[in-house]
Amino acid sequence: MRTISTPIHRLFSLSSLLFFLFPFFSLPGLHAQVKIYATGESHQINGICLGCGVVNANGAIGINEADYSILYTGLSVLGSVEQILSFPHPLSAGKVQISIGTGGQHLSIRLLGGIWVESMLGNTPNGDLKLINASLLTLWQDSSRAVLPFVTSKKYDRIRISLAGGLAGLNSTLYIYYAYQLPMNCAVYPPHPLYYFPFDDNPNDVLKGLEVVSDKPIVYDSGICGRALSTPRNRRDSFASNVVDPPLLSSPKTISFWARLDTAQNPDDPDETVPYVVIRAFHLRILLTNQVRIYLYESSQTILEGDVGEPTTFNHYVIAYDKDHCYFYLNGRGPAIATLEDVDYLNFPDITMSLHNAELDDLVIYDSLLTENDIRAIWCSYGKDPSCPQQITPARRDTVKTRSAEQPFIIYPNPTTGQCNIKGETPVEGAYIEVRDLANRVVFQHWLQSKNFVLPSSLPGGIYYLTLRTKDYRIFRQKLVLTR
Structure with missing residues (x-):
């Protein structure tokens, strides 16, 4: 194996120049949020609701955004019909996108006046029941379909959508096309990550449900985006996931995360071990101490070394690799590059994390090699760097806009x-x-x-x-x- 380690600070000036020569104003694709679609549903009729029902109930779940379920009220005046869409795993407070429509007619004020939405955890409502009106919607071009960004304030795993007969009018129909969670509330990532660990009072991956356990009580603290995985002072904590599905172990991979190292010395123990973060995943072992060191599997030889960033603050790290190269980015800049030859790849069977006087947040893993532009855009989307183009920061969509349906x-x-x-x-x-x-x-x-x-x-x-x-x-x- 031959490695070439390039100090990352030497590459910053060239990287910055390229970035401003080719800015991200034309990267709308990177503004597609990661989506977790509803995977289950239940429905029922409430009260006296003659002619009420649900057609094609499973059409509202899954990734097909063109399919739909239909709620209809018939001749009901007092009753209602509802559909509950459930997600694979509970998420902390965040945003859910719900697409509704009429199947061809314009969305009427009267119909909207009979639609209610609320979040739930299990069978318990969260107390955020909201009546839908036009000011909350993003309309499609023909006004027959709209997207509702519904913001939840509590942990949830279900969304209930109700159509009230008397308020919506007689013989009303509501099409529900999809509902999906947007777990990444602080940044914009390229689509299709393999795993996402937000560490918001929960150590597990929220995309595939990969569970993480520790032999000690898990501690959280304020992070770069909500909460972060942390450790009590001077305690060394380790966390391990379930075994990763073997087909997912092959390269390439991109590993993105935020970390903070506490450099303050303990006055009662001046010889205390320096803070560290260690991540072992797939082919790599990543060590953050006074430097960033990247190793292949259990090898003692580093393939890349780099600056650890600003002390006592959160820094953003990205390590990407394929069978030929390994790349390291710090706070959106880089990469430092190692060329790999004749590498016998061995894999860790799970994902493990070890912390000592440190915090870890927003760990995102892709089963693909993200580009330098992808990684710069991720960094900029967190809104921490005033030199980034403003268009990189996710725009709010709380007002009515039109959306083109052309292909x-x-x-x-x-x-x-x-x-x-x-x-x-x-x-x-x-x-x-x-x-x-x-x-x-x-x-x-x-x-x-x-x-x-x-x-x-x-x-x-x-x-x-x-x-x-x-x-x-x-x-x-x-x-x-x-x-x-």
Whole structure:
């Protein structure tokens, strides 16, 4: 194995120059939030509600944003019909996006006056019941569909949507297209992370439910985004996840996190061990002390070393690697690069974290190699750096706006037997495509050189979702049906 370690401070001036020569004003794709869709539902009729019901109840769950359930009230005056959409795991206070509509007619003031939404934890309402009105909605272009950003103030795992017969009018219908959680409230990340650990009074991953345990009571403190994983003074704490699914262990990976090291000495123990954070995940062992040191598996030889950042404050670290290179970024700048050759990759079977007089927050892991632009945009989206373009910071969407429903490109034929063509105005030369199955697993990746590509013959027939990312980092998504 041969490594090349480049001091990260030497790369900052060049990185900064490139960043301002190619600013992020044209990166709307990076403003797509990570989404956790509802995965379950229940529904019921309340009171005297003649002709009330729910059609295609499962249409409101899952990642298909074009499908829908229909709530209808018939001739009801006193009754109501409701649907409860449930999420895979509870989340702390945050935002839920709910899409509702009429199936073609304009959303009327009367219909909106009969729609109520509230969050729940289990079967217990959180006391945030809200009557929907037009000022809360983001309308589609034809006003037949809208998006409701519903903000929760307490821990929740369900959203209840109710349609009241008398208030909404006779024979009213409400289409519910989807509901998804936005777990990353402080920043904008590229889509499809593998794991996300927000550490908001909970050590577990909120995307796939990977559980984390410790042999000591877990302590939290104020973090960069809500709460952070912490340790009592002078205590060394270790945390370990369940075993990671073996197919997910292969490279490449990107590991992003915030950490703070307490450099203050204990007056009762001047020889006390320096603070540290250690993360062991997949192929890498990452050590933060007075420096950042990155190792392959259990090797004692560092492949990269870098500055640990500002003392006693939170710093943002990103380590990305594939089979040829390892990259290190500090606070959006870098990378320092190591070239890897003849590496025999071994994997840690789980994800472990060790802390001593330190805090860890917002640990995000991707099963892909994020680009330098991706990582700079993540850093800027936290709003900590005044030199960043303002457009990087996520914009509030609390007022009524219009949304275009036009498609920037189409895949044809669709359904397809494997041969695919792209039609539309979107420039695709040099674009990157990624195909995922219904379990959100990446099954195909490809850099486009033309408007044609072929899916591998080993891919079974079924429904897939294709993501296209252009060279200027616009991101588009489309459903693809493969027949074999």
